[in-house]
Amino acid sequence: MTMQLENDLLLRVANGASVERPPVWLMRQAGRILPQYRALRANFPDFKAFVKNPAAASEATIQPVDELGVDAAIIFSDILVVPEAMGLDYEMIEAKGPKFPTTIEQASDVEQLRSGAEAAASLSYVWEALALTKSNLQGRVPLIGFAGAPWTIFAYMVEGGGSKTFSKARRMLYQQPETSHALLQKITDTTIAYLQGQIKHGADLIQLFDSWAGELTPEQYREFAAPYLAQIAKALPEVPKTVFAKGAWFALEDFAEMPWQVVGLDWNIPPAFARARVGADKALQGNFDPCALYGSAETIRERALEMVRAFGPKHIVNLGHGVYPDTPLEGVRTFVQTIQSVRY
């Protein structure tokens, strides 16, 4: 039985319908900005134990809906569960970030990785968290599922963590292009199976995070990133899908050609620039500077309304990247309330 949604603004915009006001949610809304998240998180020895507990993940997913009244929930998980499912284990180091004890260096490393449905099967805890959340939400708002884009996952698997330059991952594209493609294809196959499971278990919309898209040249993006994104978009016709490729202003025309209904934008991209390249049909998502949320209530209101005017309709309000963990909750609240008071 499919449940009727009480608030389906997000899905209406994603599907091209007209709405009375823009929907609003925040990337990384399920997390440390909320005191109730920090309290829940304290019950677990580490981040991974938390992520693997469907009841806790479901609770963290719904917290921002209760506390901030956002127009969508995003499942509490991480993009790094995919490399783990493929056989490359990671640690989440407190206050530092992810670290992979072993990394991918050569063709034989890629050959050893699991992929596709076989790898995705070990992510059933995320599917369970989605099913539980879908039920617990009782149709209040849509539930967003997500995964990392192949290039961003590749970057973590080769670098072994975050990086200032991503020079190891980028170097591999030049030195071992065939091995790079083999790894990107294995990530893609796993991601497709994983996202198909997410849709089956209740995700109403899927978002792909290509956080390190802006590290590539436009030519490299066209060769090593865009084709895999196209495969993913085409493999998931059941629900609307969002591509968020940070720093990839040069790829907007490529996204226009793919079956993405929503294109996410970072704060470096002017709305008119994006609209001219993406075309009239797709919805645009973004792109408030997360740092503006540290400003005064008056500044937040002014900037938020200015952004809504600049985008016009077919717009899903969000930040240009994830909300920073130390953002004042009052700033976030002002932002959400300002958007929800808009009438087109």
Ligand code: CP3
């Ligand atoms: O958006 C949400 O609210 C849902 C949950 C979510 C998390 N990570 C939870 C998380 C989502 C969508 C992500 C995506 C993610 N994870 C991305 C893509 C988005 C982006 O910001 O570019 C990336 C690159 C990661 C990888 C990752 N996970 C890093 C680099 C870190 C460490 C840095 C940090 O923010 O602490 C994480 C950890 C992480 N993922 C936390 C949360 C709430 C914090 C860890 C904790 O609470 O202990």
